[in-house]
Amino acid sequence: MQLSARRIAEHVAAGELSAVALFDALMERIAAENPRLNAFVHLEPEAGRAEAAAADARAARGEALPLLGVPFTVKDNIWVGGRPATQGSRLFADFVAPQDAVAVARLRAAGAVFAGITNCSEFACKGVTTNLLHGPTRNPWNPELTPGGSSGGAASAVAAGLSPLALTTDGGGSTRRPAAHVGVVGMKPSAGVVPHPIGFAEPVFGNSVVGQMARSVGDVALMLDALAGPDPRDPQSVTVRGRFLDLASKPDPTGLRVAYSPRLGLGFAVEPDVARCVERAVRLLEDAGVPVEEADPVWPEGAGESGLMALQFAGLASLYGDRFRAEPELFDPDIAVQIEAGLGTTGAEVARALHLREEAYRALAAFFTRFDLLITPTTPVTAWPLDQLGPATIEGRPASPRGHAVFTPLFNHCYAPACSIPCGLDDRGLPVGLQIAGPRLSDARVLTLAAVMEEMIGWSAMPPMRAG
Template identity: 40%
Template sequence: MTLTLFPRDTAAGMAARLADGTVTPEALLRTCLDRIAALDGTLHAWVHLDPEGAARAAAASGTRHRAGVALGPLDGVPVSVKDNLHVAGMPARWGSRFFADFVPAQDDIVVERLRAAGAMILGKTSTPEFALSGRCFSPLTGHTRNPLDPALTPGGSSGGAVAAVAAGMVPLAIATDAGGSTRLPAGYTGLVGLRPSNGRIARRHGFPAMALDFQAVGLIAATLADLRLLYAAVAGPDARDPTSQRQPPEPMAGPGRRPRIGCCAAIEGELVDPAVRQAVAESAARLAAQGCEVVPCTVPYDLAALRDIWGVLTAAGVARMAARFPARWEAEASDSLKPMARRGAAMPAAEYVEALDRLATFRADVSARWGAHDALLLPSAAAPAWPVEQEFPAIIDDQPGHARAQNVFATWVNAMGWPGLTVPGQPHPDGRPIGVQLVGSHGSEALLFDLAQRLVG
């Protein structure tokens, strides 16, 4: 299956043309809606469009631009929001039949900030049910497809967000990331994606957490410059989110500062595509050429312990949702969620509390093992995108009887609440994009942006 894509318009380019008057917000909106109409019948990136609301935002933005009082660089720039985040007046279905008719009355804080920046919110993008899958299939929308090859998945759970940006439908997308859901899809589609530190982007008025504080609002863009624009508009503390008020200063590699980068592309017992390992090696060489000290390392986390903790937390989270819809659950829930709900419902309270104890130990151990590194360079995923019909998290490798788990380099970042930034690496020999990931300790977004700039040039 092939798809003819439109050239990607960057948010920075749109902002420049809006500022000099060579384009209007209304014209940008028409272009985006035309692209969505042409492509989304194949891609299924969108679950709700709000052309009337976007038109009102475009008209207000146009008035400000003509008066010379634009609200900032995102004033009049189109953006999408993932369907597990609340946008007042738009459905928030969470990829689930259980919320098919739910329309929140309040914006999440990130949406408030988009509106305050003058951005045009076109609508909501697809997610698997409860955002708990590494591919993007839900009972409501079916399969969301990768614009670069519609036979492949764009990943999940922010598959709709990356599909919309990679197809040139919008330049920016708001996503979420609880186990890699921003960074992996960005890597599968040749984009940049940020999972910020917990609290860096304040949150309020949303769905209940499925795995404690593992999830953060994520940002998707086609270029690092665009990601910086979006981050500047939506990051920052808010009194309604106490975690957001406990952010440390953002360290940055300045003149004379030689960052020390740990580099790892292998985990014992886990399969990693050779092309992914090569992409990390090529990125390591590029960072070294840009003045970084790059040293081999091993991952600082216990993957088996993490998988056990994640399994307990998500089972409990799904069981909570099943308990809210007992008469409908077995008939309407995604098949992949039903065994999780059964496990969670049968789980003793002591088992859950013990998982919290193990999480505390996990976090302490990773911090102790971090060492003298300023950041780590890792794969975003263990392999490039795979056929859209094939389930996640494990995909069958060429070796009979073996499987490759895609998120082995990702979910530990969520467990720590740390930032991770994916940028495109050297592609696979067959052309599929490969993402490489920079991870820093809590509050180090500015450093990651600096290092990412050295990678992308």
Template identity: 40%
Template sequence: MKHIETHQLWQLSAGELAAAYRAGMATPDTVLQAVLDRCEDVNPRINAVVTLDHPGAREAADASTHRWRAGEAFGPLDGVPVTVKDNILVKGLRATWGSKLYADFVPEIDEEPVARLRAAGAVILGKTNVPEFTLHGYTDNALFGPTGNPFNPALTPGGSSGGAVAAVAAGIGPLALCTDGGGSIRRPAAHTGLVGFKPSRGTVPRANGFPAILHDFEVAGPVARNVGDIILAMNAIGGKSWRQSDSGFAKTPLRIHYARTFSGAPVDADIAKAADDIAAELARQGHSVDRADSFDLAAPIADVWPVISQTGLAWLLSQHKDADEKINLMLADMARNGRAYSAADYLNALDIIKHVDRDVEGLFDECDLLLTPATAAMPWPATQSHPTTIAGQTVGPRGHAVFTPFANALGLPAISLPCASWPQDMPVGFQLCAARGQDAALLAFARDYEARTAWQTRWPAL
């Protein structure tokens, strides 16, 4: 059987690797070496992977190679290299959460999604960089420094899954396990030309991890280069509700509500045009696309989101006597704000979210999908926490992130997909959201869209 050239192996998707293993054209141990060589070559320029597990990865790849040769592979992810975001615990591997508070923490147990990946035979490469406590939309911290966007390392890949998307976009493994607490999967995926999926609340079981500072609004999910690989990952890490999720929408064409912006927030002109083009393409494919120049249902979420994040951080830091000496100034300010909120403020925020949830349920009675841009801003300098202006208007720290937190607050499935055309040679993405529990249906639609468009992986010139 003809083997694939070693220098090409790091470019293969998870699905392509499974096919190559099955056909005897490649083995997990040779693939791992190709990915490690790629990491050694490009990681110094982007700082995506902060902890590598050479011995553990080699042991797992060797075991997978034996299983494939014996015809006993665990499934399509057996032998596939995967990186894990540094706020997710991997047994025996340093987990820092991007903070000096956890600089030397080595967990003794895998967090549940990691355990599920191991059970599927995946090869855990190592940990990817995050902002401190994964509470910012860029990726930099005092332990490891900034992560650069592979398409322009001077710019950010976004956050908080910036290291994860930079790794996948650069060819350091075809899959990354991440978290999304307010868009932390979807926005970075959009900034790097990838697919990022935020499952419905509870779809991916979580246990044995860091303390939850974003209530149950943060979920674990995958990043990949195509929708098929996202589905393979979900088949491994998804729980009972994933297996019971609807596999497709009952009717076609679908009713798609296109929100060009939320509550009049500014959107970069190139992003707005790319999203308009997506809406036109979906209409061309036969779907009913209802365009709204603004969308106000999510506005209350934006107003209360700081209550959730800042009180959560304040609670976490209250458990560390030396916190003020070790965390960055922006987070110290957030924690001070969080301590000023009362229990009544927190419960009021939850109540407001509940009311928005009812309104959005009504929206999905009238449409099947909500289409939005994935982010309001193009990537900005890698060491800068956020863009200060968008489309000529001054914005605050969350101005770039207006389109994503509502899906977390309401527990909705949402996916970021790359647009076919990229302005300024930098990736742009769009977001699709569905009603809660429609995870498999949303992914089936995304895979169909992918198959109907002239979409192919683009590699950065690193």
């Protein structure tokens, strides 16, 4: 899938490319590559081909929709009407979504063609993409490694050329980290930018958003243009101004106050290869005349994922604790540990975590009175072996199973936009991601700097399996 989503839509609208021919070629590629990647867990080629034929018919009638004929995938925890939606869980093995999620409906209204459902970890609550129902998803750069999680199926598919666009979720980095591990772009919009009133209940109320994944910032912006806008059924949803694609197509960083925080002010361990790649990208930005100041947010005591994980544990316990007590064998053991922790969490502990989240929100807001945007690593490590929750050590220090995930969750808790872009390869030839974050509802500004840096970095690397 070499063409961008924007070019696909333009060629289909002009009658220069058949959406059906494109879809058939995509299905052939998926058939060839998915057996070793396990990126897709559900495909309906005939139904998708009918959608592609409808796109060709719309083009013949002179319609020029922004995503006309562009294939897209949907993560297994987002509803597609009439299709399975399992959340990677045996509990939902037979569940069929009764209707489209708002995001799916909006992509279809923009002319996009549903291509399949991608794998995720159980309840999208692990940093790797494994589950008891569908098995593990593999990284196209090295099938012995993980693509991260929980949107690993989407990431693997986009990186391997099995879809130009992917619809994901991000409750603590589940879009951005897999994007970093496979060398694609992953966007977590501000809370409320993409409404999500239809679908499964989220374990961490307010944190999870519908994310976007593509091979370029421009395609992510194009996708977000189709998705953004209020819905009266979602109390968090907001109206946002401007067209994201226009800003990403002609990005102007003039006047932006940019900060760079190598360890996010919390002393996180970072592998030297990752630090070098991110630092090199920051220097390119400075060489282009955009001033960058090294500065850290001043977080409240206890900030960081460990102080806030009680919210996820308690949320999982509230949703699935009764079923877990009755049938523990149905659950991924890694998720069982989280549910057990949630069952033992007190109301006072949940309240403390909520107060800490508010303090973190105010701390980041104070930081963004001095700066417009913040650059950090997306992850402190590159991809690790498939059978591990995370690397045992990072920068020579012992690492917890969530040590790889430390740079992303605070932006969820603060409802802020953040985008990961590829910024180089480590010494093993694996992709490194750079994260750009801003204050809530500064999504356009985040994408502007992402587009600027994407052009400066000149990323064009592909997984070795795609060579030639």
